[in-house]
Amino acid sequence: MDKLLIRGGRQLLGEVLISGAKNAALPELCATLLTAEPVTLRNVPRLQDVSTMLTLIRNMGVQVEQGADGSVQVNAGTLSSPEAPYELVKTMRASVLALGPLLARFGEATVSLPGGCAIGSRPVDQHIKGLQAMGAEILVEHGYMIAKLPKGRTRLKGARIATDMVTVTGTENFLMAAALAEGETILENAAQEPEIPDLAEMLIKMGAKIEGHGSSRIRIQGVERLHGCTHQVVADRIETGTFLCAVAATGGDVVLKHGRTDHLDAVIDKLREAGASVEAIEGGIRVKSQGRLKAQSFRTTEYPGFPTDMQAQFMALNAISLGPSKVTETIFENRFMHVNELVRLGAHIQIDGKVSVIEGVAKLSGATVMATDLRASASLVIAGLVADGETVVDRIYHLDRGYDQMETKLRGIGADIERVK
């Protein structure tokens, strides 16, 4: 099993290229299933979840070609089997995003339930409820969601869907399903994460009629058919935020090419309050930092609030900053698994329910630690970059799920980091 070996204490200097967003590329690959015409996605990140998604759609009979330039061409005209089996879904929750498009185009879909995962129970009840409101009959049996349209119907029907909570992939599933439904769908309490407007823009290029994306109320007028398009995947705001925290923690001066400050306001405000300099420049972001920063308290919430996907990385920064801080996780019930590993590196952190209380320390000391989920892995890498001596991060298959060549990029800006067996 691959591990990362990090020798801490290097300043980060230079330029790093931010990849396309995992959480935009995954729904957008599913959106290609909505049409029989070829779709080209550009700026698709090379990471494990994307490979799994490509395997999943190939498994359905879809033709996929990957270019050396990061583009992916998908032709779902050949799709023969609208199914997502457990073996593939179990490694990646985003497989649930196949449900809406398959049901909308073929009137049937069989998708494995994603199951619980490390950061929380993550049910899909809202996805099911919303698609049922659009006329789908969904049976949950033997670990699968077996969905079809009632006899005599060929299309989903528009509906008003108000979810109990804001759900990102739920909003994406409804958006894709509604694009081909009969009549109007209104999504109330819709997620506003930048990946949603990016998906909506792609669907509009395919011929969908969508208004209000990026707000909490989205209106979709269903059309009978969608067509092919070319779409550029938006830059990954979580990869951007991860590098911002890494530079803020180690000190240095780095340009994040293609990074967007406008998708990361909550994180950047905290970094500035902490004492780092973060500025939008042409084509990216420049981040500079020197010495120990001031620890910042924050609470994760839906966009535009502080993203749960940045909580672990910012906590690693707080662990070595000046003073106490409180981090409150409100989205997932079990997203503090990095805490015990950070403590193994010398951090002073205590968990009290949804709150972690951190007392910044001047130094961390290298040790072997274990990655437990994707962003926990990233926080351990940041901690390793500032710790004394050697840190080994084990089980980095979690990291590989969602980061495009993280260690190569870090090495490019001066980190002493290598992948070992």
Ligand SMILES: CC(=O)N[C@H]1[C@@H](OP(=O)(O)OP(=O)(O)OC[C@H]2O[C@@H](n3ccc(=O)[nH]c3=O)[C@H](O)[C@@H]2O)O[C@H](CO)[C@@H](O)[C@@H]1O
């Ligand atoms: C592939 C992808 O884009 N993943 C992101 C997406 O996950 P994902 O879309 O799975 O997360 P949701 O926004 O759906 O989850 C928000 C909350 O709602 C709950 N919930 C959700 C759906 C449902 O049917 N029932 C239910 O109870 C979840 O358990 C969670 O507590 O948004 C999360 C929150 O920003 C991010 O951490 C993930 O990186």
Ligand SMILES: C=C(OP(=O)(O)O)C(=O)O
């Ligand atoms: C939790 C995440 O992803 P997923 O929803 O794919 O598990 C993440 O990207 O941090």
